[in-house]
Amino acid sequence: MSIGELLAGREGLRIEDPRQTSVSVHAYLRDLIISGAIPPGTQLKQAELARVLAVSRTPLREAFRMLQEEGLVSAEPNQRSVVLGLDAEALDSLYAARITLESLGARLTAGRMTREEVRSAAAAHKEMDRTYRAGDYASWTVAHRRFHRLLVGRSGAPVLRTISSYAEQSERYVRIDQLTNTQDFEARQREHQAIFDAVRHGDGKAAVVEMARHLSGSARRVVEAHAPGRGTPFVDAALDLLLCDCSDAASDSG
């Protein structure tokens, strides 16, 4: 599938800041890749894309560089760029890292949310409920992102960047149909609530437990959907690490 056809019906690029076309292009392509609209394996030909987006190849190439640095696009010299995907192992390890960092983030944030942040997180949580019931998954995603972001808000800039990057990467593999089961949705909303309560009330330990539980659930469903029966050894190890396997039931098998 050519990139031209993929973008055919879609609304074109909107250049936010005419002083920097390349960042708009970057944001545009990044969104399309992360949302899954441009699936892994798609070839991105510079000339074609430049024509479709009505920009020259210079800013387009700069956007490519940024996407490459994020690991979203291949970077072989003199070869077409290709949208990259994650295999099961990469997905597993990505989630393992996300769980550790986001749990750490929740712990750092526990008891340190401002009144305003608490209000905003509560609003996001409510918004998630509303948009889900309305079937507006695009808006749900936005609210969900904001909610998670607020719960790790005191992590410090470098960590926040990584967390966001990981979260977006894994979003690509969360299939919408995993949300459509109302029962599962309710359960996940309760998980969100549990994390929120722990962080808000300053219970760092509980925040870690709830965050790890929540994310590992996602991880298992996502990996199971893409590689049935594989299991999630990386995620499991991360959980052991975080959830204090103080017992000597050592789980390291050569």
Add this chain to the structure above:
Amino acid sequence: MSIGELLAGREGLRIEDPRQTSVSVHAYLRDLIISGAIPPGTQLKQAELARVLAVSRTPLREAFRMLQEEGLVSAEPNQRSVVLGLDAEALDSLYAARITLESLGARLTAGRMTREEVRSAAAAHKEMDRTYRAGDYASWTVAHRRFHRLLVGRSGAPVLRTISSYAEQSERYVRIDQLTNTQDFEARQREHQAIFDAVRHGDGKAAVVEMARHLSGSARRVVEAHAPGRGTPFVDAALDLLLCDCSDAASDSG
């Protein structure tokens, strides 16, 4: 200090792959920034740099984009790029994340190193000793990097990328004079040995403990050097998280 003067005496850019000037430029500048040769605050003027490096501005700008994505260089539209530095808080949180990820990495790698990797790590450890005694800190850094890399080698691609990035970022703030005290050096070599032993023998729990201890020591020294008396709350929280503060001596103070 202009970038032209900074690079004056230094040996110029060596273009590895003439098919992609931009990646050579990126690697070149990245090294200079990470090694501290180009300090934070330095202004990078495109025309001047392009002249000094004898490349056109197009590949140079693409290299800039990559550096920006890594957080090494500023990205204000229509403004000169500036080499960015980390403040104490960012440094603290960077180390906290590095500790969690690298400990997780050590745990994932524990008992899974190949014979070849064990041999290689042992060689790197010996090399660190040799280069230190010879005062060849550049080579020491290379060996040190390789050693750490091998001990987290089974982490999965995405996590490895982040770990490397964090490690390099923090390297900028490790001052050489912290190494010149022989007694400290011996102690750190013992720490390295302890991590190595734990990972090699498949003791994941010990690997985490030793790795966390080792890195947190570095973190404290580095932060203390740059912000005396500040302490390392982020790192401390990460340690609590990793080292099983199962006791209810909760350390979350609103």
Add this chain to the structure above:
DNA sequence: TCACATGAAACTGTCGACAGTTATCGCGAT
């Protein structure tokens, strides 16, 4: 029918130039 060479077409990487924006310096007013 298949493997392989060959040339054309398509694509990537780089360059110099132009347009628009920001910084700088000098001048005048307060």
Add this chain to the structure above:
DNA sequence: ATCGCGATAACTGTCGACAGTTTCATGTGA
């Protein structure tokens, strides 16, 4: 002396074009 203001210089962002590389189709031989 200090602040504001304008003209000029310096710099960034984008573009179209050229050179080098890869890909693909076509034809040739076994």
